Amino acid sequence: MSSTKISTRRRTVNPQAVGVVAATVLIFVVFSVLSPAFLGLDNLRDLAISACVNAIIGLGLTFVIITGGIDLSVGSTASFVGVVSATLMVKADMPSIPAIAVGLVIGCLCGALNGILITRLRLQPFIVTLGTMSVYQGLAYVVTNGVPVYNIPADFTTMLNGYVGGVPVMVIIVLVLGVLAWALLRRTLFGENVLATGGSDETAWLSGVRVARVKVLVYMIAGGCAALAGLILVARIDAAQTDGGSPYLLTAIASAVIGGANLMGGEGRISGTLLGALILAALTNGLVLLNVPSFYEQIVTGVVVVLAVSLDRSAGYLRFLRRPPSRSGSDAQPVEQEATA
C-alpha cells in the first residue's frame, strides 16, 4: 500500500527504452563478433563522429515530433547555414566565433519562420516545411552559385573537428547538447508544455498553455540544432557544400523514430534519439568493415527503421501486460476496458 508513505516517484523501467538499448547492444555484439576491428578504439571514435550530425539534427527534430509536427527543412537549413558561415569566414574574413554565432542565429530564424507560418497560417507542418526545405536550399545555391566553399580556416575546423584528451569535440558537443535537451524536455515548464501540446493541443490550449509559442520555439530549436549540425559538417569535410545537409534529413528522422518518437506526437525520448543515431552509424560502419557494398546499407537501414517501430509497438503491448494490478490496492482498469463507460 502506498498510503503509508507518500510515494511520489515511480520506479518502473520503460520497456521501450530497454528495447532501444537492447538493440544497440545486440548490433555492437554482432559486429564485434563478425569483425574484430569493430571494437577498436579508432573505429569506435570514427563511429561516434559519424553519428554526430544525425544525433544533433535528430535532437532538435525530437522536440518537433513530440509536438506532433515534422520539420523537413532541417537538411536545407544545415546546408544554408554551412555555406553562409563558410562564406563569411572565407570571403569576408570573419573570425570563426562570430561566423558560428551568425550561423546559429540564421538557423534559429529559419526554424522560427517555419513555426510562425505553421501557427499563424494554420498550415500543416509537412506542407510548410516541404516549402521552406526548397526555399532554404535555394538560398544556399544563391549564396554559393553552386560552387563549394573551400579553404575553411584551420581554427574553425580544429574547434569543431578537433580532439580534447583524445575525445572528438563534436562527441562532447553531442553529449552536452543531449543533457541540455533532456533537462529542457523533462525538467522544465517548457518541456511539460511541449508534451501537453503534443498529446492534445486543444487540451493544452484550453488549459492556458501558449500553444503557438511552444510550437514556434520547438521549430526554433530544430533550426538551431540543424545549424550546429551544418557547421560541424563543414568542419568535418573541410569545405561547405551547397547541399551537404540534405542527406541527413531522413536519417535524422529515422534516428528519432528508432529512439521511440511517435510521429503522431506526444511521445519521444532524447536518449532514444541519441541511441537511434548511434545504431544507424554502427550499421553503416559495421557493414563497411564487413566489405558489404554500400547499396546494401540503405536496405539495412530501412529494415531497421521498420523493425524498430514494430518493436516499439510490441514493447507498448508488453508494458500493458506487465502493468501491476494496482499500486494502491484498488481497481485499476485495463486500458481499453470501460474507457467510455
Add this chain to the structure above:
Amino acid sequence: MNTLLEFHGVAKAFPGVRALEDVTFRLDAGEVCALAGENGAGKSTLLGILGGSHAPDAGSLTIAGSRRTVHTPRQALADGVQIAQQEPAVVPLLTVDQNLQLGLSRAERRELAPRTGRAYEDLRAMGFPLAPDAKVIELSPAERQALGVVRALARATRVVALDEPTTSMVESNVDRVLECIRKAAVERSLGVLYVSHRMREVMTVADSVVVLRDGAVNLRSAIDQTDEHTIVERMVGRQILQFSRESSVRPGASPVMRVRDAVHPRGNRPISLEVAPGEVLGIAGLVGSGRTELLRSIVHADDGARSTVEIEGRPVHLRNPRDARSAGIAFVPEDRKKQGLVLGAPTYLNVVMTAGGEFSRLGFVRRRSERLAARAVTERLALSPRDVTLAARQFSGGNQQKVVVAKWVWRDSAVYLFDEPTKGVDVGGKVEIYQAIDRLAADGKGVVVVSSELPELIALCDRVLVMREGAVVAEHVKDSINEEDLVRSAMGLTKDGK
C-alpha cells in the same frame, strides 16, 4: 419462451484485473434486458465477448441454440449480433445512407433494403429526420448516436447490444429512441441488451435487468419485481446517498462574474448573464442549442467567440483561454479525451497543466510539489487508483472525468464553468463530482453547470437558464425548477403543450 442468447459461466481476466467471473444469464427473443453496473464492473468486456472482439477465458455463449466456443467478430455478425457503441462507429466523410450500407455486399443490400427503409422511419420517429444524402460530419453527436442505433437495429437479426446509446441526447429524444428500441424488439423478436447509467432509461425501456458488480452478476430480475433503489444499491454495493445541497448564494452580494454580449460564430446570439458568489447556475437546453458555445465564448476559446466579462466587479480583457485562466475563470470542457486530458501523459502532469509557473522556479519544474498537489486534489475526489503517476488513459472513464475536474478545482479561481461534468460517470463518481462543485459554491465561488441531465441540474442548481437556438429563452429559480418546465422551455413549448 425462445432463448436467443445465453452466457454460461463466462470468465475473462485482463492482466491484474478479473473483468468477468462466472457470468451466466439468458436473453429471450423480444426481451429488452438492461445491463447495469458501475464503471469497471465488466459491462464493456461482456459486450466485447458478445461481439467477438474478446475471447472468454472460460465459459461459453450460445446463440439461438448453437454453442460458440470460438467467437470472432465475423462470426458474431453472421449470427445476427449487432453492437452499437456509445461513440458510434460511423464514418464522418460519408453520407447517412452510405453509413447505413457500409460494409454490406450487393446481395446483403438488396436483402436489407426494407429494413434500411425502416431505419429512416425510426430516425424520424426518434426526432432525428436525417436526409439520406446528409454528410455524417455535419451531424450533431446526438444524431450520430441515433444513426448508430438504427443501423444496429436494421442489421441485427437476433441480438442488439446498445452501449449507452443516448449519452449525447436530450431527454425528449431519449424517450422516443427508447420507444423505437422496444418496438423493434417486440415486432422483430430481437433480444436487446441495453447498457445505461441512467436509471430512468433502465426503468422505461427494460423488461429485465442484469446488474454486474466486480465482474459478477449481482442481480438478475424482471424489471417489475425490483426498483431503482435496489438496482443502484446492487451496483454500488453500498447505500447510496441521494445528493442534495444547501443553497450557498450570498444574498445582496455583487455578482462574482458578469458577462455581456457573449456571441459565438456557430450561431449564438448575444447573451448576458450574471453569477452571484456561492451560486450554482445551470444551463439547460437541447444538444446544439448553443450551451457549449456560450461557455466557449466566455473563455474566448474559438475564433470569433467573444464576450465582455467582469470578474468581481472589474472588467477583464480576454483574448484566449489563458487570459480567462489568469482572470480567474476555470473551464472544464465537455470532451475529456480531446479537450480535457492528454491521455498519454501522467495524471499529475494533466492536473498541473493549468498551473502556469506555479510549480516551477526559473523555468525548472519541481516534480515533487507537482505530484503532491495533484495527489491532494485527486484524493479529495476519490480518484481510483490513487497513483497520480499512471497515465490518464489507464483510468476508467469516470475516473478520467475526475482528473479533468481536479485539473481546475485545485486552482483558486473566481468562477468555475463545467460543461457536462458527469457525462458517462457512474453514480458514485457523480456524487463525488457534485460534492466538489458544492464545496466551490460553499466557498463563495461562482459556478456554471451545463448539463443534459435534468436531475443533475435540479439537484445542483440555484437557478437554471434554458437555451434554445443560440439564445436564452427561459429562467427558472431554485424551487420552481422541475423537469417538465425545463423540457418545455428547451423545446419551445408553452404550458398547454403547443
